[in-house]
Amino acid sequence: xxxxxxxxxxxxxxxxxxxxxxxxxxxxxxxxxxxxxxxxxxxxxxxxxxxxxxxxxxxxxxxxxxxxxxxxxxxxxxxxxxxxxxxxxxxxxxxxxxxxxxxxxxxxxxxxxxxxxxxxxxxxxxxxxxxxxxxxxxxxxxxxxxxxxxxxxxxxxxxxxxxxxxxxxxxxxxxxxxxxxxxxxxxxxxxxxxxxxxxxxxxxxxxxxxxxxxxxxxxxxxxxxxxxxxxxxxxxxxxxxxxxxxxxxxxxxxxxxxxxxxxxxxxxxxxxxxxxxxxxxxxxxxxxxxxxxxxxxxxxxxxxxxxxxxxxxxxxxxxxxxxxxxxxxxxxxxxxxxxxxxxxxxxxxxxxxxxxxxxxxxxxxxxxxxxxxxxxxxxxxxxxxxxxxxxxxxxxxxxxxxxxxxxxxxxxxxxxxxxxxxxxxxxxxxxxxxxxxxxxxxxxxxxxxxxxxxxxxxxxxxxxxxxxxxxxxxxxxxxxxxxxxxxxxxxxxxxxxxxxxxxxxxxxxxxxxxxxxxxxxxxxxxxxxxxxxxxxxxxxxxxxxxxxxxxxxxxxxxxxxxxxxxxxxxxxxxxxxxxxxxxxxxxxxxxxxxxxxxxxxxxxxxxxxxxxxxxxxxxxxxxxxxxxxxxxxxxxxxxxxxxxxxxxxxxx
Amino acid sequence: xxxxxxxxxxxxxxxxxxxxxxxxxxxxxxxxxxxxxxxxxxxxxxxxxxxxxxxxxxxxxxxxxxxxxxxxxxxxxxxxxxxxxxxxxxxxxxxxxxxxxxxxxxxxxxxxxxxxxxxxxxxxxxxxxxx
Numbered sequence: 063x064x065x066x067x068x069x070x071x072x073x074x075x076x077x078x079x080x081x082x083x084x085x086x087x088x089x090x091x092x093x094x095x096x097x098x099x100x101x102x103x104x105x106x107x108x109x110x111x112x113x114x115x116x117x118x119x120x121x122x123x124x125x126x127x128x129x130x131x132x133x134x135x136x137x138x139x140x141x142x143x144x145x146x147x148x149x150x151x152x153x154x155x156x157x158x159x160x161x162x163x164x165x166x167x168x169x170x171x172x173x174x175x176x177x178x179x180x181x182x183x184x185x186x187x188x189x190x191x192x193x194x195x196x197x198x199x200x201x202x203x204x205x206x207x208x209x210x211x212x213x214x215x216x217x218x219x220x221x222x223x224x225x226x227x228x229x230x231x232x233x234x235x236x237x238x239x240x241x242x243x244x245x246x247x248x249x250x251x252x253x254x255x256x257x258x259x260x261x262x263x264x265x266x267x268x269x270x271x272x273x274x275x276x277x278x279x280x281x282x283x284x285x286x287x288x289x290x291x292x293x294x295x296x297x298x299x300x301x302x303x304x305x306x307x308x309x310x311x312x313x314x315x316x317x318x319x320x321x322x323x324x325x326x327x328x329x330x331x332x333x334x335x336x337x338x339x340x341x342x343x344x345x346x347x348x349x350x351x352x353x354x355x356x357x358x359x360x361x362x363x364x365x366x367x368x369x370x371x372x373x374x375x376x377x378x379x380x381x382x383x384x385x386x387x388x389x390x391x392x393x394x395x396x397x398x399x400x401x402x403x404x405x406x407x408x409x410x411x412x413x414x415x416x417x418x419x420x421x422x423x424x425x426x427x428x429x430x431x432x433x434x435x436x437x438x439x440x441x442x443x444x445x446x447x448x449x450x451x452x453x454x455x456x457x458x459x460x461x462x463x464x465x466x467x468x469x470x471x472x473x474x475x476x477x478x479x480x481x482x483x484x485x486x487x488x489x490x491x492x493x494x495x496x497x498x499x500x501x502x503x504x505x506x507x508x509x510x511x512x513x514x515x516x517x518x519x520x521x522x523x524x525x526x527x528x529x530x531x532x533x534x535x536x537x538x539x540x541x542x543x544x545x546x547x548x549x550x551x552x553x554x555x556x557x558x559x560x561x562x563x564x565x566x567x568x569x570x571x572x573x574x575x576x577x578x579x580x581x582x583x584x585x586x587x588x589x590x591x592x593x594x595x596x597x598x599x600x601x602x603x604x605x606x607x608x609x610x611x612x613x614x615x616x617x618x619x620x621x622x623x624x625x626x627x628x629x630x631x632x633x634x635x636x637x638x639x640x641x642x643x644x645x646x647x648x649x650x651x652x653x654x655x656x657x658x659x660x661x662x663x664x665x666x667x668x669x670x671x672x673x674x675x676x677x678x679x680x681x682x683x684x685x686x687x688x689x690x691x692x693x694x695x696x697x698x699x700x701x702x703x704x705x706x707x708x709x710x711x712x713x714x
Numbered sequence: 715x716x717x718x719x720x721x722x723x724x725x726x727x728x729x730x731x732x733x734x735x736x737x738x739x740x741x742x743x744x745x746x747x748x749x750x751x752x753x754x755x756x757x758x759x760x761x762x763x764x765x766x767x768x769x770x771x772x773x774x775x776x777x778x779x780x781x782x783x784x785x786x787x788x789x790x791x792x793x794x795x796x797x798x799x800x801x802x803x804x805x806x807x808x809x810x811x812x813x814x815x816x817x818x819x820x821x822x823x824x825x826x827x828x829x830x831x832x833x834x835x836x837x838x839x840x841x842x843x844x845x
Contacts, residue, residue: 506728
């Protein structure tokens, strides 16, 4: 991956953080919304349950009131007071009232609790109804009502069809608590019982009536319609009400997939334990038949305060899921909008952060390219460094500017110092050149006059005079040679050593003129000269410079060579170069000195050469010239015997 | 007949030395100390050989003198030895060579010249001329 710029890196870090935070926010908010909505739904269901419950109470109250009115019927009072034979009038009148008022049962007991009249076929009488706590309470003069379980044998007395209606076979329910029974045979009744009173308040009997709840769909549908205004949500039943006798559904609006009412199924063990055993309300979401419902179960108590069943209210969860999703969806654009806004801000911010760094990078680049003044100008252009938002970057730029300024100052100073030095050196070299040139001319004239004296041109000299003139001549010659070397040096130092190359015949153009020059000196020292240079030695070189080379080497050979010894000049071709050597018999050069030979101002030391001191420049100049021609020079020697200088020149 | 040598050089000492040396060898020496005088004496005396210094009042006065001399018929075959300081050549990019039009001299000699070298050269030139 290509390296990201500082700006993008910052931006990506920002983005990463924002995305993480955003995701967390969405998750937390989603969860919170779900919780709130669900809580709200549960509260709603709990309230619905209470409302549903109140319908039972209302129904019971109504039943009580109705029965009270019947109990005030004179026919009934008279019948019980006189303990007469049951007249068909009373019987048919009460039966008609039962049917009219919608009771399933309407039964009259005497003050001992014995049933004297049943208004429902088979009109069974004579049994005691004292086991029913409600009736025994009514016989004590109280109007009471409640939900009770009527066992099968009693049920049969109340009516054969009621046995049929109450009978509900169990359907297999996987999560229910196992029960030995196969079907529900007893019935759950809404029962109200009122005393039949004389005018003085004496109880002479009791009247009770009730409705069987098993398969009583009319009642649960009524409760549902009263509690829930909307019947359906998206084609699914919205609110449901169910009655349980113990754990069995005996009346419900929940329908099976085939459209039949879902009775006979039982409640899960979880609900069973919580509601039936612990007597608490169960409030959770539950999967009922096909859909998720937010469900509430509460226990139903009989008048003896024993749990006999449950009332269930459920609300379709879909609606609340939709509400939750709606809220969540309306929330998402806000979150995403926020994220986008933060991203834009972070993009701009990262730009702001990286801008001064970019400036620094540009500045360092330009300084690296040698534009020393760049950062100084930038500072003039952007004088508001102190307004940058980050103190570190402020400091960095300030320090950088100082550094660049210091660098620029130092470079300027160095350049000036260097220029000054160069100028001083140039002046020095010019003076040196001029002075040595003047000296050389004077020396030429001194040499000339000494020569004339020596040659006896202006009269014969005596022995002492001749000796002195010779000393004069010799020293002037040496001085002249030194001056010549100084002149060469000044040219080299000034960088003016220019090589003007041309075709050169080494023997004819260089060696012969030089040897001619040194002829006198060879003769004076009695040195035997051997020359072995092939005629084919023709090169491209600067003849005047090569003459200087040969002059220097021969001058050394004569100077340091043994008197009456030999000097050999040789040349051989070697591949692409010529090897020229000047050999002389003599004291030679020690190993230590060989290394220093070609450096400036080196002179051969030792007592033996004291009188031969030169400028110490000859070999340095020689080396420079040879190197300018692309060749090399070195020296070899056997101490006490010989010395040899060898230089190479590239052949054509 | 003694052969005539004309030395043109503003360096009086140099002229004196070489005059003494050449006279010692039997030459008749005429001296001149600047270019104008040199041309004048050359035309008057008709020397057998001219020794001419390049650098006098100006750096190249000797060249002008040589060119001037060659204009005269009687001086066209007279050998001219031009004295020059080779080390001054650094200022000149090309090699100085005798040239009929531009540098009408016979030979260059590098200063400083020992008198014996000069005498040798003079003898050589005159020998050539006779042939």
